Amino acid sequence: MYAALQLQDDRDQIYSRLKSMPKMSPNHEWLACMVASWCAGKGVLPDHLGLESDQFKQLKYSYLHDCTLPELAPSGSKLDFSRMLEKEDLVNLLKQYCRPYTLEMDWMIAIIVAGCLGSDHLWQDLGLLSRSQLSAMLQYNFPELAAKNDKDMKWKKFLYKQLCEAEGLYLCRAPSCNVCIDYPKCYGPEE
Numbered sequence: 001m002y003a004a005l006q007l008q009d010d011r012d013q014i015y016s017r018l019k020s021m022p023k024m025s026p027n028h029e030w031l032a033c034m035v036a037s038w039c040a041g042k043g044v045l046p047d048h049l050g051l052e053s054d055q056f057k058q059l060k061y062s063y064l065h066d067c068t069l070p071e072l073a074p075s076g077s078k079l080d081f082s083r084m085l086e087k088e089d090l091v092n093l094l095k096q097y098c099r100p101y102t103l104e105m106d107w108m109i110a111i112i113v114a115g116c117l118g119s120d121h122l123w124q125d126l127g128l129l130s131r132s133q134l135s136a137m138l139q140y141n142f143p144e145l146a147a148k149n150d151k152d153m154k155w156k157k158f159l160y161k162q163l164c165e166a167e168g169l170y171l172c173r174a175p176s177c178n179v180c181i182d183y184p185k186c187y188g189p190e191e
C-alpha cells in the first residue's frame with residue numbers, strides 16, 4: 001500500500017513540475033502526464049516511451065530539457081513490437097487524420113501506437129489520468145478521426161475498428177452495435 005502511494009506521489013510531483021514548464025502546444029500537458037506516469041512506473045509505455053532513441057532525445061530537448069529522465073522504462077515494460085503486426089497500419093491511420101504533420105505529431109503517434117500494445121484501456125496504458133484526458137488529446141491531434149467516434153466507443157476498440165473497416169473486415173457477428181451482447185464492453189464509461 002505504501003509503495004502504491006509513493007508511486008502516486010512521485011507521479012503527481014513529476015507531473016506538476018513538467019506541467020509548469022513553458023508550454024509549446026496543448027500536447028505539452030498530455031506529454032507531461034504520460035512522462036510523469038512513465039517515470040513513476042505506471043502505464044505500459046516501453047523504453048524511450050515507445051519512441052526511437054533519437055526521437056526520445058528530441059522530445060527531451062524540446063519539451064523536457066530541464067528534467068532528468070531515465071531512458072529505460074522504470075516499470076520494466078518491454079513491449080514487443082514484433083507482436084504488433086498492425087503497427088504500420090495504426091501509424092498510417094493516425095497520420096492520415098492528424099493535424100499538420102510535425103515532429104511533435106510524430107512523437108504523439110508513436111506513443112499512442114505503443115500504448116495500443118497494452119491490455120488495459122488506452123488512457124490507462126498511456127499513463128493518462130482519465131479517459132476524458134485521452135479524448136481531449138485525440139480531439140486536438142486527430143479532430144476528424146475523433147469526430148467519427150460519435151457513439152463514444154472505447155478508444156482502443158475504435159482505432160482497431162477503423163483499421164478493420166479500412167480493410168473491409170467486419171468481425172462482429174451482430175447486425176449492429178445496438179443489438180450486440182458485448183455493447184457494454186465497447187461503449188460507455190471506462191473510469
